[in-house]
Amino acid sequence: MRFLSAFLALALACPTGLHAVVSVSVNIPMAGAPLSGAQAGSAAFGARTPANPDFTLDAPRLDTLFQTASQELVRTLDGIAAIPAGQRTFQNSVLAIDNAYAKCSEAMAPVHFLGAVSPDENIRGAADSIRARFSDLMVDQSMREDLYRAVRSYADQGEALQGEDARLLAMMLRDYRKSGMELPAIERSRYMAIEKRLSELAQAFDKNLREWDDGLAVRPEELGGVPKAVVDGLEKLPDGRLRVSVEPTVYSQVMRKADSARLRMRLYYRREKTAAKANLPIMQEALKLRHESARLLGYKNYAEKALDGRMAKAPKRVWDLLLRLKKLLRPSADAESAEVLARKRQEVPGAAKLQPWDMGYYGSKLSEEALGFDPEEVRAYFPVEKIVPETLRIYEELLGLRFVKLDVPVWDADVQAYEIHDAKTGERIGRFYLDLFPRKGKRGGAAAYSLIQYRELSDGTFREPVSAVVANFTRPAPGQPALLRHGEVKTLFHELGHVMHQTLSTTKRWSFSGSSTAQDFVETPSQMMENFIWQPQVIQRLSGHYQDPSKTLPQALMDKLLAARNYHSASETLGQAAMAAMDLAYHSAVPKDILAVYRKVMESFTGESVDRASTFPLRFSHIIRGYAAGYYSYLWSRVFAQDVFSAFAAAGVMSPAVGARYRRAILERGSSVDEDILLRDFLGRDPDEKAFLRWLGIDPGRPQS
Ligand SMILES: [Zn+2]
Structure with a gap:
């Protein structure tokens, strides 16, 4: 589940402006917009102005920073709202709103970040309490009717806009519409009341889990x-x-x-x-209210509302993918279950079936026996001193970059800072931090934080982006250097994939910068980069025994490592597809019985009956938090990640030429054009599922009736 925590952190640490509050997705169909040429992004490359966020601030100064930033935001927005009708322009209204949020987000970067990483408990506490106040402020500002009227009245002037500017106006109008701003007064106040109640329900659901x-x-x-x-x-x-x-x-x-x-x-x-009794009525009420809110806005159901603006656009496309996967994966998944049952019968002769408490136990026994794989043995070949610099070199080579280590003040002695330069022109592009090891009070898991985003400034220069990888890799054992598990190497590649997406942008408008793409595309660049750590030539480059760095991973171990990757992966992917289907089912019609719908969907996907005592949905908080009708995003992003990687694979994997094309066509353009167009420009054809199916071990050439 690591990918989801990273995903959540991104959403939390991402731009906190209007669209981030109203809706995190910004994708609208604008086929044929002027920026759709693969080269177009590079045109905006220009001189950079650093924002210089200070990550060494103490608690009182964080509070001052919040006061100043929030006052300035409100003052600027008041000014925009007060512009007399007839004097509105794109610059003084639409762009001014985008810039006001961008400026506020830049100022607030230390607050958002230090709550997760500061070694000082007081600073973390202060940052968290400021964040809660900041979030209230953002909700209030995004619901301002005078600002909606300002944007609406500018739009009604009918001025012809191009490219990102046309997209920005359309996005703002859509977000306002989706937040109930265009409803008649009575319906609008009902809509607002529902939103408020939904936020209370989500908090209560999480609290019940946290405190259990x-x-x-x-x-x-x-x-x-x-x-x-x-x-x-x-x-x-x-x-x-x-x-x-x-x-x-x-x-x-x-x-x-x-x-x-x-x-x-x-x-x-x-x-x-676990929290089942308390969370059942909460979830029931939340699903009912979501449905009502979607109907108020004229959607058939909540899934339709949520997908309006995402890459998938409508639930049908997602259902098609999930049902296709079900059909394709079932034979392999059934065979995998049969193997686990056979393993159980070795110890329990004549056992009729696998119980819910058997799967993990016999599954893990079986994989250890079948693969003969000890992750500890592999770790000895992945010392962090070798992995990190070599990973950075691979990124430099692929994307035409140069990373220069920086000596700047950081929040903890473990943290390293790097400046990103273009390898050819030498131009400074941005900066990123690596904060890789656990310490007391640091946020768990791994995430990429987009701290400052690229955008055009009023003096014609561009804001220099800043990102950070935050992870909790295994600390060194006594007498040993820090050795990474292969899964941790994968995490590093994944998070740096996000960081490159966040920092290589050349979009003019803040709202389209970096990883501010649709929720169902945002994991594509990061999952694409995971592929590299499964390539023998890359593993050879990355590995070196900690006692003798000249010894790379031996072939026998390499074979076992590669064999483990797809071991019993059909059941796992089928399980994810089933959970995505359950999430979509919940948001397509209000369920009469939440647990009955869960059992029905799971049984239809896996063909195995679900234990009546299982209460899984009642602790699956993604559905209640930001992933309502969005759990499919992981699989959806993966389809395109594999398609993009197929271009690297076809060119021998480590291809700077494909890397340069990838950087220009996808990374530099953020969400300034539709994700479908980004992919088409990069691939030179429509994206498809073939590479994804091959990755799952399914022959894509097989006729699919
Ligand atoms: Zn991710």
Whole structure:
């Protein structure tokens, strides 16, 4: 689930202006807009002005910064609203609003970021409390009727706009419409009340999950099979027993390793109680209100509303993909389940079926036996001192860049800063930070933060973008350098893929800069880059044993690593497709029984009956938070990631020529044109699913009836 946390962090750390509050997607069909030529983006490349965000501010100064930035935002927006009718221009109205939010977002960058990364608890606390106030301010400003009227009255003048400017106006009008601004007064106030209630429900749903604290008290001898490191980490109770909590990390470790089926069963049933009673009515109410709000705006259902402006455009295209995947993946997934059941029968002769508490356990046994793969062995070849510089060199080579290490003040001694230059012209493009290791209070998981975005300034220069990779890679064991798991190398490639998307923009308007694309496209550049770490030639370059760097990953280990990649991947992908289908089903019609719909969709996708005690949707918070009718985005982005990578693969993988084309056609253009057009310009044809299916191990040439 790491990709989703990264995704969420992006959304949180991304531009916080009008469209980010009203709706994070900005994609509108503007086929034929002047910027659609693959070279067009480069025309905007120009002198850069740094914003110099200060990430060493203390708590009181963060508060001053917020006061100043919010006052200036409100003052500027007041001024825009007060312009007399007849004097409105694109510059003094539409562009002025975009720039006001951009300026505020630039000023607020340290606040957004330090809440996640500052080593100082006071600073994190101050930043979080300011963020909550800032978010209220943003909601109030984005709902201002006088500003909507300002934009509307400019639009009514009918001035002909081109390219990004035409797109910016259309996007603002669409976002205002989708936030209920065009409704008659009574309906509008109902719409606002629904939005407010939905936000309360989302917070309550999350709070119930966050505060849920449950587990089993077990005797140490019941934990046979569970690794010592996991057992040592369990809480010791006064009576000598150990507490196995239902918290996700402990839960999955114990469920995969505990030999006692009885223990796994008890833990499974205990976990299914998680916040279920409290969250069922919350989810029911939220789905009902979302449906009502979509109907108020004239949509058939919430899924139609959510997809208006995304790359997929309408639910039917997503359903088509999911149902196609179901059909194509089912035979392999069924075979995988049969193997797991056969493995169970070796220990439980005659077992009729796999129980929900068997899958992880026998699945993990089977994969260890089949692959004979010890991730620890691979790690010895991935020391961080080798991986990070070599990864950066690969990015430099592919994209025609040069990264120069910077000596600037940072928020923690572990952090490294780099300046990005164009390799050919030497021009300075932007900056990024790497903050790779855990420390107390730092945000968990991995994410790419877009801190400052490229845009045209009033003096004709361009704002220099700033991004950061924040991760929590394994710290060095005593006497060893930091060694990365292969999955962590993948994370580094993924997050840097986002950072390049965020910093290489040459769009004029802030709203279209960097990774401000439609939600169902934003993971395409990052997932595309993950492909590189599965290429033998790249693994050779990246690896070097920590005791003898001249020794790259041996062929036998390489073979095992590559074999592990697709091992039982059909079941996993089918499961994701099923969850995406469940999410879409919930937002297509108000379900009478949330859990019955869940069981029906899962059973239809996997062909296996779902345990009646399972309450999975009631702890699946993506649906309640930012991913309503959006869980499909991961698979959807992946289809295009694989299609884009196929161009690299066809040119021998490490191809600077394809990299340059990718940079110009996709990375530099942000969301300034439709994502379909970006892809068509890069690929020289319409995007398709063939590479994605091959990646899943399915022959795309097979006739699909
Ligand atoms: Zn990502």
